[in-house]
Amino acid sequence: xxxxxxxxxxxxxxxxxxxxxxxxxxxxxxxxxxxxxxxxxxxxxxxxxxxxxxxxxxxxxxxxxxxxxxxxxxxxxxxxxxxxxxxxxxxxxxxxxxxxxxxxxxxxxxxxxxxxxxxxxxxxxxxxxxxxxxxxxxxxxxxxxxxxxxxxxxxxxxxxxxxxxxxxxxxxxxxxxxxxxxxxxxxxxxxxxxxxxxxxxxxxxxxxxxxxxxxxxxxxxxxxxxxxxxxxxxxxxxxxxxxxxxxxxxxxxxxxxxxxxxxxxxxxxxxxxxxxxxxxxxxxxxxxxxxxxxxxxxxxxxxxxxxxxxxxxxxxxxxxxxxxxxxxxxxxxxxxxxxxxxxxxxxxxxxxxxxxxxxxxxxxxxxxxxxxxxxxxxxxxxxxxxxxxxxxxxxxxxxxxxxxxxxxxxxxxxxxxxxxxxxxxxxxxxxxxxxxxxxxxxxxxxxxxxxxxxxxxxxxxxxxxxxxxxxxxxxxxxxxxxxxxxxxxxxxxxxxxxxxxxxxxxxxxxxxxxxx
Amino acid sequence: xxxxxxxxxxxxxxxxxxxxxxxxxxxxxxxxxxxxxxxxxxxxxxxxxxxxxxxxxxxxx
Numbered sequence: 073x074x075x076x077x078x079x080x081x082x083x084x085x086x087x088x089x090x091x092x093x094x095x096x097x098x099x100x101x102x103x104x105x106x107x108x109x110x111x112x113x114x115x116x117x118x119x120x121x122x123x124x125x126x127x128x129x130x131x132x133x134x135x136x137x138x139x140x141x142x143x144x145x146x147x148x149x150x151x152x153x154x155x156x157x158x159x160x161x162x163x164x165x166x167x168x169x170x171x172x173x174x175x176x177x178x179x180x181x182x183x184x185x186x187x188x189x190x191x192x193x194x195x196x197x198x199x200x201x202x203x204x205x206x207x208x209x210x211x212x213x214x215x216x217x218x219x220x221x222x223x224x225x226x227x228x229x230x231x232x233x234x235x236x237x238x239x240x241x242x243x244x245x246x247x248x249x250x251x252x253x254x255x256x257x258x259x260x261x262x263x264x265x266x267x268x269x270x271x272x273x274x275x276x277x278x279x280x281x282x283x284x285x286x287x288x289x290x291x292x293x294x295x296x297x298x299x300x301x302x303x304x305x306x307x308x309x310x311x312x313x314x315x316x317x318x319x320x321x322x323x324x325x326x327x328x329x330x331x332x333x334x335x336x337x338x339x340x341x342x343x344x345x346x347x348x349x350x351x352x353x354x355x356x357x358x359x360x361x362x363x364x365x366x367x368x369x370x371x372x373x374x375x376x377x378x379x380x381x382x383x384x385x386x387x388x389x390x391x392x393x394x395x396x397x398x399x400x401x402x403x404x405x406x407x408x409x410x411x412x413x414x415x416x417x418x419x420x421x422x423x424x425x426x427x428x429x430x431x432x433x434x435x436x437x438x439x440x441x442x443x444x445x446x447x448x449x450x451x452x453x454x455x456x457x458x459x460x461x462x463x464x465x466x467x468x469x470x471x472x473x474x475x476x477x478x479x480x481x482x483x484x485x486x487x488x489x490x491x492x493x494x495x496x497x498x499x500x501x502x503x504x505x506x507x508x509x510x511x512x513x514x515x516x517x518x519x520x521x522x523x524x525x526x527x528x529x530x531x532x533x534x535x536x537x538x539x540x541x542x543x544x545x546x547x548x549x550x551x552x553x554x555x556x557x558x559x560x561x562x563x564x565x566x567x568x569x570x571x572x573x574x575x576x577x578x579x580x581x582x583x584x585x586x587x588x
Numbered sequence: 589x590x591x592x593x594x595x596x597x598x599x600x601x602x603x604x605x606x607x608x609x610x611x612x613x614x615x616x617x618x619x620x621x622x623x624x625x626x627x628x629x630x631x632x633x634x635x636x637x638x639x640x641x642x643x644x645x646x647x648x649x
Contacts, residue, residue: 084631084632084633086611086612086613086631087612088612088613088614089612089613089614134633135632135633162613165613165617166617166620167613167616167617167620167626167628171627171628171629171630172627172628172629172630173629173630174629175608175610175629177629178608178627178628178629179608181627182606182608182625182626182627184606184625185606185607185608185627186596186599186600186603186605186606187600187605187606187607187608188607188608188609188610189607189608189609189610189611189615189616189619190610190611191609191610191611191612191615192610192611192631193633196633196634199634200610200631204608208596209608210596210597210600214611214612214615215611233596234594234595234596234597234598235595235596235597236597236600247600247601247604247605248600248601248602248603248604248605249604250604250605250619250622250624251618251622252605252607252615252619253615288601289601309595309597310597312595313595313597313598313601314601316594316598317598317601317602510618510621510622511614511615511618
């Protein structure tokens, strides 16, 4: 074992690029562990946790790049450290021609800008977002770890000026056909959608597309917008804008259950919306009985997309999916080769919304599941790293993304977790999601397919059978090849269902059949 | 006749985004790939990462 590090003073690089660097380095022969991080206090804490406590590392600042390596031999580590600059070169890109140093310089170059897309570290995000709002720009705030008081103050400031803050922690938007952040290529159309859940917006918009309709705008609000601390400020601004937008005929709203006060306010506002409204509050058990609801409600993202499409086209939607008889047959087939001790379901999700929706469906089906992001009424996982009984893990929570990118980009932790699940003799079913679109991994299925095959082999060698169910969120227009992604999964023996809800339903039914 | 635009947000929806991107470069690239006008800010922590100094500069500027 050999270790080494280098510090590049005053060389700030963004976290997504650094993750790519770390990923490429970790694939080099003889390299076992890599971290490439800016020298923030939090990151230095992570490095201490990895065993790097040198005074030089601890003295690095947020503008200093630190690369640490653990390898099999000093020569493997030194080969990289001697040539580190070459690893930090970006591939040439057309964007290099329009790079500015500051927001104000950028606005001189582009005085008509109307949207700031901000993905700087959370501690700097409020001041950059404020600067953008002061200059009359709407804000798409990808950064997370923003305090609720900062979120509230930014959103109030924006609302007073007719602007919107999408976020913080906002991953997805489609504005007039343009995908911002993690988004899919969908047909333009009459359905406007507001979402406090990123992958929820992606699933909804792709299902609408596949149902034959299209999206006018998809506006993310950040997951905390409908909490009582924020009061739905961005949701209300988005609703007003979609109501005024001539292209939007139907408005859908997707969120976890709002705070009690915010729900009352929102229902009152939705009731008097001049356009058709569908609300899907995932996980909500029921609306307060005294509440008068004058809009359509949907229980799942599939239902929300089907209802919206039906309202927009005026035609009943043939929902893609398999019938109950086919589902029964599939369950019977998949459980055929299982060993008697195999009984548990493990969902390993990249999309937080998918983990949440799956819990709702399992709760409805009477299946008790554990999760690191538990839905009301479900059980919290004591140790997010270790599954027990039926477990659904959201691999995109802060704990898993500290110092590394989201599982939609970096498959490393999902790979490790899939193998860990396969090593548990009681595991019968793996439930997975794959998310295509702009800024996602160029080959999400390719990232995991060998590990899935290995997991299946591991269980076969024990005399059992591992059922793997999955959904792929995407369209044929996405940069990744949707049909090829599905084919590759099917060739690996994965049961691919047309939506995340249906994949959850199938695996839940299979799990229930094993309890008998 | 077009209805007059009331807010900056309505204007954004009507005309589509013209973007200033701060942070992750890939977000700017995917926008440019879609034909969007985008200026990327090669962002670094202000005041060399000194938060107190950055806050002071924020107030002054």
